[in-house]
Amino acid sequence: xxxxxxARERARAELTQEIKDEARRQxxxxxxxxxxxxxxxxxxxxxxxxxxxxxxxxxxxxxxxxVDAYNAIGEAAEKAxxxxxxxxxxxxxxxxxxxxxxxxxxxxYALIYGSPIPGYAAPQDTVVPAARVALALxxxxxxxxxxxxxGELAPELRAQAESLTKVLGVMAxxxxxxxxIMAWTQLFGAISFDLFGQYVGSVDPADAxxxxxxxxxxxxxxx
Amino acid sequence: xxxxxxARERARAELTQEIKDEARRQxxxxxxxxxxxxxxxxxxxxxxxxxxxxxxxxxxxxxxxxVDAYNAIGEAAEKAxxxxxxxxxxxxxxxxxxxxxxxxxxxxYALIYGSPIPGYAAPQDTVVPAARVALALxxxxxxxxxxxxxGELAPELRAQAESLTKVLGVMAxxxxxxxxIMAWTQLFGAISFDLFGQYVGSVDPADAxxxxxxxxxxxxxxx
DNA sequence: TGTACATCAGTGAACGCGCGTTCACTGATGTAC
DNA sequence: TGTACATCAGTGAACGCGCGTTCACTGATGTAC
Numbered sequence: 001x002x003x004x005x006x007a008r009e010r011a012r013a014e015l016t017q018e019i020k021d022e023a024r025r026q027x028x029x030x031x032x033x034x035x036x037x038x039x040x041x042x043x044x045x046x047x048x049x050x051x052x053x054x055x056x057x058x059x060x061x062x063x064x065x066x067v068d069a070y071n072a073i074g075e076a077a078e079k080a081x082x083x084x085x086x087x088x089x090x091x092x093x094x095x096x097x098x099x100x101x102x103x104x105x106x107x108x109y110a111l112i113y114g115s116p117i118p119g120y121a122a123p124q125d126t127v128v129p130a131a132r133v134a135l136a137l138x139x140x141x142x143x144x145x146x147x148x149x150x151g152e153l154a155p156e157l158r159a160q161a162e163s164l165t166k167v168l169g170v171m172a173x174x175x176x177x178x179x180x181i182m183a184w185t186q187l188f189g190a191i192s193f194d195l196f197g198q199y200v201g202s203v204d205p206a207d208a209x210x211x212x213x214x215x216x217x218x219x220x221x222x223x
Numbered sequence: 224x225x226x227x228x229x230a231r232e233r234a235r236a237e238l239t240q241e242i243k244d245e246a247r248r249q250x251x252x253x254x255x256x257x258x259x260x261x262x263x264x265x266x267x268x269x270x271x272x273x274x275x276x277x278x279x280x281x282x283x284x285x286x287x288x289x290v291d292a293y294n295a296i297g298e299a300a301e302k303a304x305x306x307x308x309x310x311x312x313x314x315x316x317x318x319x320x321x322x323x324x325x326x327x328x329x330x331x332y333a334l335i336y337g338s339p340i341p342g343y344a345a346p347q348d349t350v351v352p353a354a355r356v357a358l359a360l361x362x363x364x365x366x367x368x369x370x371x372x373x374g375e376l377a378p379e380l381r382a383q384a385e386s387l388t389k390v391l392g393v394m395a396x397x398x399x400x401x402x403x404i405m406a407w408t409q410l411f412g413a414i415s416f417d418l419f420g421q422y423v424g425s426v427d428p429a430d431a432x433x434x435x436x437x438x439x440x441x442x443x444x445x446x
Numbered sequence: 447t448g449t450a451c452a453t454c455a456g457t458g459a460a461c462g463c464g465c466g467t468t469c470a471c472t473g474a475t476g477t478a479c
Numbered sequence: 480t481g482t483a484c485a486t487c488a489g490t491g492a493a494c495g496c497g498c499g500t501t502c503a504c505t506g507a508t509g510t511a512c
Binding site: 029030031032033034107110111113114115116117118119122127130131151153154155156157160164178179181182185186188189190192193196197198201202203205207208209211212213216220 | 252253254255256257330333334336337338339340341342345350353354374376377378379380383387401402404405408409411412413415416419420421424425426428430431432434435436439443
């Protein structure tokens with residue numbers, strides 16, 4: 001009976017989700033290092049050993065949370081992109097959407113863009129989700145007539161840029177590719193500085209400054 | 224007897240230093256959250272309660288490590304600055320010096336520029352040391368004829384920039400000040416992305432890319 | 447210079463706590479015939 | 480449709496561990512007269 005088997009499987013999927021949700025909630029309070037299986041189980045009214053039916057270890061739960069967070073911020077970036085219209089407007093929308101998600105989920109953001117967790121090695125599963133925001137930005141530039149930018153590049157950087165050009169399929173010279181990576185760095189640098197408190201005393205609140213950065217970096221990459 | 228009293232005080236100062244050094248060493252292995260007073264004491268051949276003669280609590284030890292780290296990276300930036308010559312060269316030297324320190328002390332860097340530690344509130348003591356790198360960059364621009372840059376700024380950002388102009392005593396318009404903050408963000412954004420592994424798959428190793436960023440941001444702020 | 451006293455560093459035991467993970471188990475859900 | 484068996488979810492006790500902090504104490508170092 002497929003229907004009955006599905007019932008058990010559905011229950012399993014639901015509880016797996018509930019465990020992750022509760023873990024995310026606790027993440028917000030105590031951070032990644034403080035996340036405790038026992039506390040999660042307690043909150044769900046289960047005994048701690050029951051969690052091992054769903055996750056083989058604490059690390060595997062953490063890994064799933066990390067992958068989920070990358071996907072969530074990536075999806076936020078993609079959904080913010082109107083997909084048509086002025087490339088510059090699309091670019092700005094993606095910047096805003098990314099920042100909005102980060103501000104709404106500061107601890108999940110810290111989980112993926114903050115300090116690495118010592119003793120924890122990011123598995124291969126995180127590579128593709130981690131690239132989604134960057135790819136959303138690249139996508140805007142792919143179907144666009146870019147202002148050509150020249151510049152001298154060190155041979156090492158030129159090689160890296162040219163290799164990226166192939167992978168990304170972006171129609172741009174190496175200088176532009178390098179600037180694109182700078183823009184990507186600027187995006188997350190600004191979000192991190194804002195969320196981690198470094199702008200206190202200079203541009204806090206950082207909304208206007210962030211919007212300004214988004215514009216300047218659009219120009220900077222030739223949009 | 225001043226000499227004798229000094230002996231005891233010197234012993235105290237030395238042990239305080241040894242405790243901090245050992246704590247720094249362990250920080251590199253287990254991260255801030257994993258730093259344990261008992262482990263530090265064990266390693267120094269003391270009993271854990273003895274540490275309380277030197278630090279009233281674990282948090283106070285952490286605070287000192289944070290302040291020390293800000294001062295160390297600030298000093299690295301200041302020492303890298305030749306103090307004379309072409310402003311652009313000084314700018315590049317400061318960028319390199321800052322990154323070099325960060326790469327040599329990745330965990331101390333993560334302590335100050337990584338995720339905030341949940342439940343830990345940075346005390347006022349960190350504000351001044353935290354500004355040293357930024358101030359080193361500002362200093363280069365203070366005694367320099369800058370290329371004037373115009374641009375539209377949102378009123379909120381304009382007000383923040385003008386207020387900063389006064390505090391920093393920098394001879395530059397608000398657009399330039401905003402760009403300076405972007406450069407500062409770019410500097411630490413790039414270091415963090417490098418150290419935290421986000422450049423793997425694109426510009427790893429990041430040496431050439433970082434040097435390139437330093438140059439482009441120098442131009443960007445008008446140097 | 448010598449003695450009585452005060453300060454301070456370091457000890458060792460204890461308090462009370464939480465953690466990840468394993469394991470043998472019970473009872474419910476699902477499967478095969 | 481009914482029965483025998485297999486799978487799976489969740490239990491509860493236990494293992495072995497480390498943590499921050501307190502407290503009464505001993506003995507050495509420094510101070511005042």
